[in-house]
Amino acid sequence: MKTKEQTKPLLQEAKLGSRGRLLIKCPDRPGIVAAISKFLFEHEANIIESNQYSNNPEGGTFFIRIEFDRPNLAESAAQMEQDFEMLASEFAMEYQFTYAEERKKMAIFVSKEPHCLLELLWEWQSGDLPTDIALVISNHEGTRGMVEALGIPFYYIPANKDIRKQVEEQQIQLLKEHQVDVIVLARYMQILTEDFVSHFPNQIINIHHSFLPAFIGARPYERAHERGVKLIGATSHYVTNDLDEGPIIEQDIERVNHRDDVSGLKKIGQSIERRVLARAVKWHLEDRVIVHGNKTIVFH
Amino acid sequence: MKTKEQTKPLLQEAKLGSRGRLLIKCPDRPGIVAAISKFLFEHEANIIESNQYSNNPEGGTFFIRIEFDRPNLAESAAQMEQDFEMLASEFAMEYQFTYAEERKKMAIFVSKEPHCLLELLWEWQSGDLPTDIALVISNHEGTRGMVEALGIPFYYIPANKDIRKQVEEQQIQLLKEHQVDVIVLARYMQILTEDFVSHFPNQIINIHHSFLPAFIGARPYERAHERGVKLIGATSHYVTNDLDEGPIIEQDIERVNHRDDVSGLKKIGQSIERRVLARAVKWHLEDRVIVHGNKTIVFH
Amino acid sequence: MKTKEQTKPLLQEAKLGSRGRLLIKCPDRPGIVAAISKFLFEHEANIIESNQYSNNPEGGTFFIRIEFDRPNLAESAAQMEQDFEMLASEFAMEYQFTYAEERKKMAIFVSKEPHCLLELLWEWQSGDLPTDIALVISNHEGTRGMVEALGIPFYYIPANKDIRKQVEEQQIQLLKEHQVDVIVLARYMQILTEDFVSHFPNQIINIHHSFLPAFIGARPYERAHERGVKLIGATSHYVTNDLDEGPIIEQDIERVNHRDDVSGLKKIGQSIERRVLARAVKWHLEDRVIVHGNKTIVFH
Amino acid sequence: MKTKEQTKPLLQEAKLGSRGRLLIKCPDRPGIVAAISKFLFEHEANIIESNQYSNNPEGGTFFIRIEFDRPNLAESAAQMEQDFEMLASEFAMEYQFTYAEERKKMAIFVSKEPHCLLELLWEWQSGDLPTDIALVISNHEGTRGMVEALGIPFYYIPANKDIRKQVEEQQIQLLKEHQVDVIVLARYMQILTEDFVSHFPNQIINIHHSFLPAFIGARPYERAHERGVKLIGATSHYVTNDLDEGPIIEQDIERVNHRDDVSGLKKIGQSIERRVLARAVKWHLEDRVIVHGNKTIVFH
Structure with a gap:
């Protein structure tokens, strides 16, 4: 969630439709719901x-996700957002208006294993992921065929730790050009630098192939086998500078x-991995996830 | 949920505490949330x-469950409920105020198999079922010991279809005496008459030993075995006059x-069966279940 | 499982490898395991x-699945199968030798919805379905592209109940030509006649979009929604002449x-549906499923 | 599993019934099953x-669990076990004969939280845990009532790290007196010394309140909450000198x-925790668990 300063200055009005969402995080106190619902009404x-x-009725933080219907948002959204600033200021809100028709632009990063990429492409083709897939970036050529067959640009950028800086500059350049809103690491096996991550706060979604915090780091399946566990898992999380x-x-x-x-x-x-990542990405695209500290509130 | 005419006339004020719940069902239209939240504020x-x-943003039914905190409910609840009538009338609401401290009184019916009864007693002892268990009624003597050991009255009422009318009269008499709010059929193997059920609308919770609507009726495990299913289940539901x-x-x-x-x-x-029934009963006791037609909305 | 008369007369010896499987069903009595394991040794x-x-230690039916390793099966399998006849006869066994390298030939039938077909193609491409997909038959053109892209023959055969007989003759002709061992109905929405089914006993695998026996027949999701169930399911089963x-x-x-x-x-x-069908097909291909009456024994 | 030297010298013949189990672990090589099944026949x-x-068909370890029926085991078991020694020696087997009627003697250790103890008592009362509960040992008095009500001896032994040695001596003394075969730590919150553990190899079953190896050590629920996990778990394991x-x-x-x-x-x-521990204990009592290195093979 962005603070209001970060919200996009220009709404693409023509395509806003009638369905909007409002996400808010603020210090808890009486009257918030009354104020918001009066405003929307x-x-x-x-x-x-x-x-x-x-998270704590006595002096904690208040979170809300509202999905609303308002005909002709194209005409009214800008005014509504502007009017909301006074309310937001009064309650010290961090907030975000989004519009269902304004689909997020997604980049997918992938290395050799294609299963997570394929799942996302399949869900997207079926109409289950409300996003525009702007591009796929890979350090291997293996998935070019399936990506380009769907009309999605594919960029092969070889990567290793010695050329990390140049690689990331090239990637960031592409992401900016394509105005990407969310980056999905669909089994992308390169570590991202602190600098890269800082460009996309709470916008990079990773799939880790273990039930975190068990088996943090490399080779989780090998280590799960050595330990003799009776269940294995996968975890989808936002990427921060603390690995996993x-x-x-x-x-x-x-x-x-x-x-x-x-x-x-x-x-x-x-x-x-396929189903965990697909769910996490879907919830993100539907603005169902609010990050608070190192945790998420997922409204579903 | 009761219409307002059915709500209890007298609140037991002394024990209301500060935590209340408001359940509402009404025709959907703009402004409901704003009106309610303004009222509460x-x-x-x-x-x-x-x-x-x-259930349908265009002309459907609107459901809400609100949990609120209001110090000294004992002093204010009666006035608040009275004030709410105008709002309720304006929006044609069915609604219900309940208070966490005003615990529901429960009767448990059981036959031979004690596992569901035991689970409820165990959850209740652990403080996980916010209820007062007013009595246990059984057509077998087998569970008397464990019930009376906990200080709960146990009534042995032999039953069979020939004496159903007398049996139920005796049961209804006891339930009225104990001012019971909810009846749990914890593997009670007698069929209840239409008359009995009509006394307790949406107040009787049953556990059926199959994944309904598969294996409606008797001997579900035998039939599941004959069919060769790979999963078996259990279902907890409100009792109506259509069996299962x-x-x-x-x-x-x-x-x-x-x-x-x-x-x-x-x-x-x-x-x-144990865990399905325990969950259903808990949600009912916390006023998380709204019945609408032949379905439930469960807010958890 | 076939009786011995039905086993294929000619083994394709060149490709047998060293891994074989033996499935047996016979009246239970002492000494069966000893006799079989001595034979294999x-x-x-x-x-x-x-x-x-x-299924009943006292006078029931005995089932066993053995996976064995025997170098140079190409040279020895025919003799081993011939030698086994005496043992099989002594214990009145129905049995079947299969060889991992002799992959089953599969036909996939599909109508409009492609998700189950796609899952099978994906698992097959990943090397997880040990089969040769011989052909795909559909009464819609929609999936031709994805099938032919993988080099698999695609046959468009329009179908409806008035031309069922001709359609099935055409299908059977194709299945015979391609020497198909197993037919997967991956959301194929036409009913098969008794005659068709009788050609392929325990060789047709269907996916039904409900947790059978709940919602047998058409429109299961609509009916699940009407009933207000809290879980939905899918069922994969062999096709017989009793629908579902x-x-x-x-x-x-x-x-x-x-x-x-x-x-x-x-x-x-x-x-x-995708994962249930993929599992069922995989187990069938690995000879892990024995049909007995109207049930399956699945050894996994 | 014991090596043959460790097997009990004297069978309590009178109560052996007709159902026996044979667990074997040995280097893999051809002919093992043939030899064992011939022997049993x-x-x-x-x-x-x-x-x-x-665990590896080429030069690994072979594991088998056989359940067999042999009338009048009281007369024949001793001779059968003696005859088996030659076979065991030939294949370098570790093995163990057990008899269903010879129920294992169990001790349950518990601290304050009674839920795991209660689950075991309940399963035992229902006839689902084939064991004789010889005694309950606790460092708190809280559960004495429910234990003694079932006629099970209850020993209150206060414990803390300063008196660990004396406490364990007293416990071992009691366990020997009661000829205990298996010790279940049903949320017993004291650490056991290396000496104690060495007396009962693969005979002490613990329940850890996390999905190991996540949250090894103390306060797993607090740490799970801090980490913001979306699933929590429990793990039942044999106790060794490496904690958790x-x-x-x-x-x-x-x-x-x-x-x-x-x-x-x-x-x-x-x-x-309740259901995980109950399952693990049940499988142990039915001799379904073979320990190999730091893993288990569970045959169920």
Whole structure:
């Protein structure tokens, strides 16, 4: 969520439709819901869905996600956002208006293993991921075919730790050109620098192939096999500068047993990774995730 | 949920505490949330948790559950409820105020198999079921010991279809005496008459030992075994006069395989029944369930 | 499982490799395991994995699946199968030798919805389905592109109930030409006649979009929504002439709630259908499924 | 599993019944199954269920669990075990004969939280845990009532790290007197010394209140809450001298969300702990678990 200074200055009015969302985070105190709902009512926005959470009713933080319907947002959104500033200021809100028709632009990063990329492409083709996939960036050529077949630009950028700086400059350049809103690391096996991450706060979603915080770091399936666990999992989280320590969006697991060798664990794990990442990305695109400290509030 | 005419005339003021809940069902239209939240704010009630759902944004039904904090409810609740009538009338609301400290009085009906009763007693002892267990009624003597050991009155009322009318009269008499708010059928194997059910609309919770609507009726585990299913389940629902057809509150399943005979399915099933019933009862006690037609909205 | 008369007369010896499987069903009695394991030992076949089940130790049916390693099966398999006949006869066994390298030939039938077809193609491409996909048959043109892109023959055969007989003759002709061993109905929405089914006993695998036996027949998601269930599921089963009543191979479910409308249930359901069908097909291809009456024994 | 030197010298013949189990671990090589099944057949033992696993078909370790039926084991078991020694020696087997009627003697250790103890008592009362509960040892008095009500001896032994040595001597003394075969730590919050553990190799079963190896050590629910995980779990394992690092028998998880505070996580966790521990104990009592290095093979 951005503070109001960060919200985009220009709305692409023509395509706003009638469905909007309002995400708010502010110090909890009486009267917030009354003030917001009065504001929306007066701006002819009908509340369709509303989810609220306070992490501590006595002096904690208040979170709300409201989905509303307001015909002709193209005409009214700018005024509504401007009017909201006074209310936001009164309650010290961080907030964000988004519009369902204004689809987020996504970049997908991938290395050799294509299963997570394929899942995203498949969900996107089926109309289940409300996004425009602007480009795919890979340090391998292997997935070029399937990406370009869908009319999505594919950029092959070889990468290793010695040329990390140049690689990231090239990547950032592409991401800016394509006005990317969200970056999905679909099993991209290169470490990102602090500088890269700082360009995209809470906008980079990773899939880690373990049930974090178990098996942080490399080779999680090998280590799960050595430990003899009876369940394996996957974790999707926002990327921060603490490796594998960012806010968790979604996790899931499957049961395994002594017959599953490392290769078997990887196969099972791929299926978990696919669905965990797809869910996390979908929730992000629908503005269902609010980051607070190192945790997420997911309203679904 | 009761219409306002049905709400209890006298609040037991002394024990209301500061935590209240407001459940509302009404025709959807703009401004409902604004009106409610303004009302609560003006009555110094701070919204702690709020869940809303509209089954059809264009002309459907609007549902909301609000949990609020308002010090000294004992002094203010009666006035607040009275003031709310005008608002309720304006929006044609069915609604219900409840107070966390005003615990519901529960009756548990059980036959031979004690596992669901035991689970409820155990959750209640642990402080996880906010209720007063007023009495246990059984057509078998088997569970008397464990019930009376906890200081709960136990009534043995033999039952069979020939004496159903007398049995139910006796039961209704006891339920009235104990001012029971909710009846849990914890594997009570007698059919209730239409008359009995009509006394307690949406107040009788049953556990059915199958994943409804599969295996409606008798002997579900035997039939599941004959069919060779790979999962078995249990369903908790409100009792209506259509046997096994009432609004479903909760369901769950577990995996089985060809090695599980009928007796094995029953053992696994008991564990599912226990947790499904316990969850459904808990949600009912916390006023998280709204019945609408033959379905439930569960806000959790 | 075939009786021995049905086993293929000619082994394609060149490609047998060293890994074989032996599936047996026979009346239970002492000494079966001893006789089989002695036989395999004497034929230099080392048991890698063995699963056994008796549905009733006293006078029931005995089932076993053995996976063995025997170098140079190309030279020895025919003799081993011939030698086994005496043992099989002594114990009145139905049995089947299969060889991992002799991959089953698969036909996939599909109508409009491509998600199950795509899942199978994806698993097959990843090396997870040990099969040769011989052809895809559809009554719609929609999936031709993705099928032919993988070099798999695609046959468009329009179908409706008036021309069912001709359609099925054409299909059977193609299946015979391609020497198909297994037919997967990946959301093929035409009913198959008794005659068609009788050509392929226990060789046709269907995915039904509900947790059978709940919602047998048409429009399961609509009916699940009307009933207000809290879980939805999918079922993969062998096709028999009783619609939706064939032996169940695999089932799974996911949790839903009041917010999921019919369209939402279908989306969630597609994800369940994909994984349930993929598992069932995989187990069939690995000879892990024995049909007995209207049930399956799945050794995994 | 014991080596043959460790097997009990005297069988309590009178109560052996007809159901036996044979667990074997040995270097893999051809002919093992043939030899074992021939042996059992010649000793008139009919194989009811058999599970086999090789961790590496080429030069690895072979594991088998056989359940057999042999009338009048009281007369024949001693001779059968003696005859087996030659076979065991030939294949360098570690092995163990057990008899279903010869129920294991169990001790349960518990501290303040009674939920795991209660689950075990409940399963035992229902006939689902084939064991004799010989005694309960606790460093708190809280559970004395429920234990003694079932006729089970209860020993209150206060414990803390300063008197650990004396406490354990007293415990070992009691365990020897009661001829205990298996010790279940049902949320016993004292650390056991290396000396104590060495007396009971693979005979002490613990429940850890996290999904190991995540949150090894103290306060796992607090740490899970801090990390913002979306699933919490529990792990049952054999106790070794590496704290929380012993061979895992069973794990399970449940979904949580941002609304669950630490206290909520503990409640949910208790329900997971109960069922995970109950399953692990049951499998141990049915001789379904073979320990190999730091892992378990669980045949179920």
